[in-house]
Amino acid sequence: MKKAGLFDIRNIIGLLLLVYGVILLIVSFSTSAAEKARADGINANLWVGLVLTVVGLLMILWALTRPIVVDEEALEADKRAVEEAAGRRTHDDPSV
Amino acid sequence: MEVLASSPLRLSTTWVDYLLIAIYFVTVLGIGMAARAQVSSSIDFFLSGRSLPAWITGLAFISANLGAVEIMGMSANGAQFGMSTFHYYWIGAIPAMLFLGVVMMPFYYGSRVRSVPEFMLRRFGPTAHLVNSISFAVAQILIAGVNLYLLATIVNSLLGWNIWLSTVVAAIIVLSYITLGGLSAAIYNEVLQFFVIVAALLPLTILALNKIGGWNGLTDAMDKAGSGDQVRSWPGTDLTGFSSSVWSVVGIVFGLGFVLSFGYWTTNFVEVQRAMASKDMNSARRAPIIGSFPKMFIPFIIILPGMLAAVLVTSLSDMKSKGAETGAGGITYNDSLLLLIRQLLPNGLLGVAIAGLLAAFMAGMAANISAFNTVTSYDLWQTYVQKDKPDHFYTTFGRWATVVATVLAIGTSYFASQYPNMMIYLQTLFGFFNAPLFATFILGMFWKRMTSAAGWTGLVAGTVSAVVVAVLSEDALGSASVGVLPVSGQGAAFVAAGAAFVVDIVVSMVVTAGTKPKEESKLRGLVYSLTPRDDLADDHADHWWLSPVKLAGVSLVMVTILNVIFH
Numbered sequence: 001m002k003k004a005g006l007f008d009i010r011n012i013i014g015l016l017l018l019v020y021g022v023i024l025l026i027v028s029f030s031t032s033a034a035e036k037a038r039a040d041g042i043n044a045n046l047w048v049g050l051v052l053t054v055v056g057l058l059m060i061l062w063a064l065t066r067p068i069v070v071d072e073e074a075l076e077a078d079k080r081a082v083e084e085a086a087g088r089r090t091h092d093d094p095s096v
Numbered sequence: 097m098e099v100l101a102s103s104p105l106r107l108s109t110t111w112v113d114y115l116l117i118a119i120y121f122v123t124v125l126g127i128g129m130a131a132r133a134q135v136s137s138s139i140d141f142f143l144s145g146r147s148l149p150a151w152i153t154g155l156a157f158i159s160a161n162l163g164a165v166e167i168m169g170m171s172a173n174g175a176q177f178g179m180s181t182f183h184y185y186w187i188g189a190i191p192a193m194l195f196l197g198v199v200m201m202p203f204y205y206g207s208r209v210r211s212v213p214e215f216m217l218r219r220f221g222p223t224a225h226l227v228n229s230i231s232f233a234v235a236q237i238l239i240a241g242v243n244l245y246l247l248a249t250i251v252n253s254l255l256g257w258n259i260w261l262s263t264v265v266a267a268i269i270v271l272s273y274i275t276l277g278g279l280s281a282a283i284y285n286e287v288l289q290f291f292v293i294v295a296a297l298l299p300l301t302i303l304a305l306n307k308i309g310g311w312n313g314l315t316d317a318m319d320k321a322g323s324g325d326q327v328r329s330w331p332g333t334d335l336t337g338f339s340s341s342v343w344s345v346v347g348i349v350f351g352l353g354f355v356l357s358f359g360y361w362t363t364n365f366v367e368v369q370r371a372m373a374s375k376d377m378n379s380a381r382r383a384p385i386i387g388s389f390p391k392m393f394i395p396f397i398i399i400l401p402g403m404l405a406a407v408l409v410t411s412l413s414d415m416k417s418k419g420a421e422t423g424a425g426g427i428t429y430n431d432s433l434l435l436l437i438r439q440l441l442p443n444g445l446l447g448v449a450i451a452g453l454l455a456a457f458m459a460g461m462a463a464n465i466s467a468f469n470t471v472t473s474y475d476l477w478q479t480y481v482q483k484d485k486p487d488h489f490y491t492t493f494g495r496w497a498t499v500v501a502t503v504l505a506i507g508t509s510y511f512a513s514q515y516p517n518m519m520i521y522l523q524t525l526f527g528f529f530n531a532p533l534f535a536t537f538i539l540g541m542f543w544k545r546m547t548s549a550a551g552w553t554g555l556v557a558g559t560v561s562a563v564v565v566a567v568l569s570e571d572a573l574g575s576a577s578v579g580v581l582p583v584s585g586q587g588a589a590f591v592a593a594g595a596a597f598v599v600d601i602v603v604s605m606v607v608t609a610g611t612k613p614k615e616e617s618k619l620r621g622l623v624y625s626l627t628p629r630d631d632l633a634d635d636h637a638d639h640w641w642l643s644p645v646k647l648a649g650v651s652l653v654m655v656t657i658l659n660v661i662f663h
Contacts, residue, residue, distance in 0.1 A: 027444035035442035039303045045444040048299045
């Protein structure tokens, strides 16, 4: 038994969204009036940056509180079963 | 700034945008390398050891489909035809995805096959298997070429790189992350790009809706532009090109909703492979059903922006009011989403959008390549050429197949670039390859008498009849079509698929009548009536959302409500 750890996909999604969120928040302070005017005065970078930061943090929190446990024995058994099935097919397929 | 831009699509990117794009690709390649460190046997490489939870495979399931063609093609269709494009999702995807989860998946997952052609081998024997494997491999390379071509045109118009340089660079990046990590990395990337796409397109839709004054603002603007009837999805005569509303509805429900979509979603191994990577039968069955929930809302961030672009972007609305195919600066409906992004998004969010689009376009191609890889290594090479090699031989062979497939895709991308409308080209290809396969599958699965000879003759006859209809139509195969049949556009693809389906069924029934059926003992787990009920039971359903059938019921009710609201 071992935990998926850093490579738990929720950590990867969380980190990427968090980094994107923070970069957008920083950029939002220098978003020009001309750029805001294109979207009717909304500072899109600020709002999207905020949402992404929060969603990213929630993803990481989810991964931390409910870690995925990989049952290695079950995984190995499953792999063996699949390989046996594949082997049976190639060696003595009765249907051909 | 606009004066400096050489093309109407050229975006004013800054270092922030490039930084966001770079972060994305470093992450994806990093996952590939990390995944590679854990690759042990060939089953890991191809099916990720069947260890992924249902929500990941569910998202990967729709993400594999969320490629260049879907994003650019559907937003283009939205700009040109309006709400009727939603049929591609609510009629043309959700019912088939639910059918796959509820009815088909127990056969795929339970029989532990690694590919759809392998299922054909066990049910119908080697001839049907060989026909299906070859046609599948060819289809994947053709479709990978379409994805690669679209990807390259985007890179070209966004960043200004030469189209051939763009094609080769894109191909190399796709190649590196498949060979580095196999299907696990591809699936991780697909889930990741789903979030990035939503992070870019959802704000884009909200900004555009806000600018036009909400849903009422959009309908008013469309009324004023003379396309007010496009805010209704039925009967969709613009979409099918049929003048009769009744035939248009029949075409959408039978051609798109039944043959094309069931054929695509239930027999396309690019999709099925995602669900096969689940950790157990229950997860495998729920993967497409879970995927159906985000899938029914995706058109709101893809088709709706297309419709909004058609009224917000001046050059596009001018073009539409004139009924023209190209507008100022050579723009077409295909460019709708890019034009809207260019008009509304500030630097920063622009980088997120480009990263998401590039990722989605590469994911589509990567999915084609990895499916090609599985079929070539196991179904063709291991079955017919070199049988008894050790496991690692086929893994190495798979890596080389990936390289060859990528090179071939560069070739077919040139071929794809010769076609004026990608959506029609693709629907036509699906008619050739998926519609007959679906007919053979469904017959073989529910009719135990169907014989091996009927299996392959039905497939060949179906494909041939779809090709004949496409050649006889006005434009389904571009200049190769002769125009004897008065059908064109997406309607022609629906007719070709319908013909393939019907001919396949008829030929299979006739051939079965004259040949000897297989023994029943050899069809256990392959034919519905001969599969023990236990194999189809909902084992671990402690809650309604853990039961595939109940979850599918909820999804079906929701999509019906959406159809009623936006009829």
